Structure formats: C-alpha cells, structure tokens
Amino acid sequence: MIVRPDDYDPYSHAAMADPEPFYAALRETGAPHYLPQYDAWAITCFDDVTRASLRAHALDFTRGQTPGQVLLGEPVPATFMTLNQEAHRRWRNVLAPYYTPAGVAAEEARLTELSRSILAPLLAQGRMDVFGDFANRVMVFNAGYNLGFPEQDAIWVRERIDDMMHREPGQVGMVSARNQEAAGALFGYLHQFVGGLRAEPGRALRHTKALIEAEVDGQRLSDEEMVSNLFSLLVTGSETTPMAVAGTIYYLARHPDQKRRVLADPGLAGAAFRETLRFDQPTNMLARYVHSDFELGGRQIRAGQRLLLIYAAANRDETRFERAHDYDLGRYAGNGAIVRDASFGAGAHFCLGMHLALTAGTIMVRQLLEAVGDFELIEAGCRRAYGEFLAGFTQVPIQFQPIDGGRGQ
C-alpha cells in the first residue's frame, strides 16, 4: 500500500491495523509531521523521539501519557507517571529500588521458578499458545506477586485488563460497553483491595507496601492515588513483555536460520528478545502534552500542542539501524548488546521496568526453547493486538514433540 504522510491518522482503521506503511512515509519526511485534526505532531525519526523524550521540563505529564488520554481526553489516572519533574522523581524513587539491575537480580530465581512451573504442564501437550498459556500468565502472576494480590485473583484481573484494552475494528478510544464494564469491575476490585489494606495495614506487601507507607514532601497517597498506581503498575507490568516473548517465538519461526542459531546456543535468547522489541515494538507509541515552546527537528513545537512519540517507527529508522527492516538477532549478540534503541524510551520517564522486562523475557524465551527444542508455528492461529497504543502478538500457537517431564527443565 502506498500512503502519503498526510494520510496518517493514528485512529484510522488502516493505521490501527497496520501502521508500518504510514511510519515509513512519515520517516521519509525526516521531521516531525503535523496532524491538524489533533493539533499534534507525529514523531517517527529516532533522534527526534529521543530529543523530545529528553525535554521533560517542556512537557506536562499531568495531562496524560497514553494517546487516549492526551489526544482524546480520556481520564488521566493520578500516578507517579503523570507527575512532573521533582514530584515525579521523588515518587518514582519509592519503587525504583525494586527495578534496578540489583533489585531485579534478587528476583531472578523466583522468576525462573515461576516461569518453569507454568511451562512444565504445557510440555506434555505438544501444543501451546505462547502468549495466553505461558508468557502472559507468568507476567500476570509476577505483577500480582509484586503488588501482593491473592494468587487466585491474578487471572481475573488479567481478563478485566484484556477486556478494557479490547478494540473492535474502527473503534476509537475506550468507549465500548465491554471496556467500560471491565474498567468498573477492575477499579471496584482495586478500591476494595486498598480499603482492606487501610483496615489491616500489616497485610500490604512489597511494592504496595512501599507505596502505601511512603511519605514524600509530607504527602501520603490517597485511596484514589493508590488505586491508580496499582492499576498502572498492573498494566505496564503485564502487558508488553508477553507480547514480545510471543513475538520472539513468532519471528524465530519465520526466520529458520536464526531459530537454528538460538537452538544451538540458548545464550542468544536475550538477543532474540531484544531484536523482537526493536523490530515489533509493543509500546507502539506514547503521547505528551506540550507545556512550553521548543524546536524539534526543524519544526517549532508550541505550548498546548501534543506529541506522539512513535517508538515503533523510531526503532525502524533506516538512518539509525543498518538493514532496519531485517529481523537480525545478531545486532544484540556479543558487543551488539549495547545497541541503543527506542524500545524503553529515554529521559526522566524512561521505562521503570526495563531490567525486569529484559530479565523475565530472556528467561521465558530461553526456557521455552530449551524445553521444546524445535517447534512449528500454527500461523493460522496467530493474532495481533488492534489499536493505536499497543502492538504485537496476543496469540502465537505452536506445536512440538510432546515432552514427558520436560527436556532441560
């Protein structure tokens, strides 16, 4: 399909179904592209996405982070992510120790065991959906563990999030009855959960305990803020990593030479996971509200306008990555491990969960490949997310030789 930059609308059916041709046309302009219908700029070049991310002081995060919040006026949850500058930094620091390399390393054995326990029963079946049966469950249980939810609630919570995120073809924003009912049920659950912890503070665990006990500049979080933070941590902590695990298995199946490489050397699992993030970025884009004027890529950005930071487009920038449209895990192998890409953003709001995502993603891809060995993709059963915000696979069924007890487990 040939498209022109002016054809781009993040909420058009064509862009939500397959944004790549639009991103190629936008990148070709070499500059931010103005979208008059949203008074917004679509930013697709790697350097521009990075530079805009580093201008946090010129942006107003209280107006939201997601395209729905910033472009469509959807409600903005009151979390540390939607605070500006010093307040953002101080509240983010409440959780930061859990997400440093050392914080994540302390959880590695538990993550490995969690992943193994979910994978093991699937091996005898000779068939699994890498997203739904495996990776998504691991990340949901992990997010539930971090926040101190009862284990049996984690899957229920996950289903509500899926229903909230679901978009029918052509649907703009979170407006369907299915979205609204799920949001109502989930927020109701979280309010009850927080209410229970207020009554019995000793029951708060880990990240929730840190948040509920934190006092920053003499302020504590209200119930509403606690609920918003828990909700946002659930979504960010469980949504994108499984998409990238499923995507890694998909792209390895579609590139047999690279599949053979990783099967021969499972130490390359992390390189394959990172190349999948670059090649098929699950956080397709985030949005920003502009607080004060600045120049970007030769364009004058004005206060009151919006920015779309399109990470997925930046990760395919031909001026940044050689053979940008080839899937090549070799980029991240050996010395390539330090390649700088747009997968986790940049600047003050840089992804808090990067080390967790890389560690958990690598564990899951490696365990799966070591256990099943060679496998076949059931291409007809693969499904992708639809919408402007998240991208990637939500169903990747594979089949393999059934395994008794699990090779390499």
Ligand code: HEM
């Ligand atoms: C492969 C999986 C993931 C990808 C691709 C990803 C990507 C991103 C990106 C692009 C941003 C925006 C960064 C910016 O504004 O410059 C972000 C923010 C964030 N991510 Fe992730 N993320 C992933 C996994 C996770 C996980 C597992 C967590 C765990 C809780 C997490 C928590 C967050 C949080 C809290 C923010 C907001 C940070 C802030 O505003 O200070 N992410 N992520």
